[in-house]
Amino acid sequence: MSAHEAWSLVCRLFKGGTPVFKAALSPAEVNACASLGPAIKPTAISQTFALCPYCQLRSGQIFGDGKGGQICQCPECGPTVLSAEDRAALMLDEGWLRSKLRMAMEIESRDGITDICDGVWRLGDARRAPVLLARSLTRLWSDPSIFDRVRVAGADIRVIAPKTREVRGNPFSVGVEWLPLEERFTLYGGGIAFIGSDTGQAPLIAAEPWAAYLGPFSSDFRWVTLDDWSHGPIRCTDGQAAIFRALWSFKGVKVEAERIMLKAGQESQKPNDLFKIKKENKGKPEYEGPLHAYRTLVKSTQRPGEYWMPCAATER
Ligand SMILES: [Zn+2]
Secondary structure (H helix, E strand, O other): OOHHHHHHHHHHHHHHOOOEEHHHOOHHHHHHHHHHHHHEEEEOOOOOEEEOOOOOOOEEEEEEOOOOOEEEEEOOOEEEEEOHHHHOEEEEOHHHHHHHHHHHOOOOOOOOOEEEEOOEEEEEEEOOEEEEEEOOHHHHHHOOHHHHHHOOOOOOEEEEEOOOOOOOOOOOOOOEEEEEHHHHEEEEOOEEEEOOOOOOOOOOOOOOOOOOOEOOEOOOOOEEOOOOOOOOOEEOOHHHHHHHHHHHHOOOOOEEHHHHHHHHOOOOOOHHHHHOOOHHHOOOHHHHHHHHHHHHHOEEEOOOOEEEOHHHHHOO
16 A cells, blocks of 8 residues: 555545445555545435445435334345445545645635635635635636636646646646646645645656655755654755755855855854744654654754754765
8 A cells, every 4th residue: 555545535525525335445445535634524325225235336225124224225236234334434534635725725724714606615825925725626617706706916826636638738728737636645744745846847756756865855855764763755945945955055064054154145143043843743754754853864063053963974
């Protein structure tokens, strides 16, 4: 069971937008559901129809067997005994999907999610640019006024939507960018990661954006791979990546905080300011990971406050 298969299932369930019978899923997909935890929730599809347990192709009407049990009357196979397991259905917790996509896009939490119309949500603003989530591109084509309702001056609209067979390239006019759900996002550390998030940089290593390239860092310093961190590659924010990039450029030499912050283009006073964890995020791997990386890789002295990264000296 790979993360890729599990992510494909999430995308498929979101695209469909309806519950599915557990019996209609492949064994790999059932495993994927288990690995997805809170993203998938059990549900009931119908009190009157069930997927035929025998052929698993047709739906049959549900009847009582007169002894407290149930029978599925399949139009092809005839009556078949129905167990509770046969009627079990699953659905994607779309609230989970929306909140994790917001985190992946680094959307500030103070602006909430807006229900724009059936199957279209405004997730919020990422770096002042609106981000939409749509169940289908067709919904947006059929009503382009949706864009007028979210557009802001000087920023492109980004649309997260599943792929459709007929679309290649960008299906929208200038000012609207499509991010295919299946390709630009992936499961990561109990959440969702945005692949190739640095603007202007092609997602060259889209399959494994975290591949260590410069010491423990990915080529864009947004991912850190450390053996003693059990949650997989550590994903950094833009600011944290800028700190690591700056420290790397000093090749392991001790440098005062001010020079590092200037080089990183960050307004905080000290490099470690960007790694502090708010009380409500304590213990969450996505926040603890970068701090762990900082503590492992960066050395400092108190007075004068100097910082250096030994791994940058050895890797040339
Ligand atoms: Zn049947």
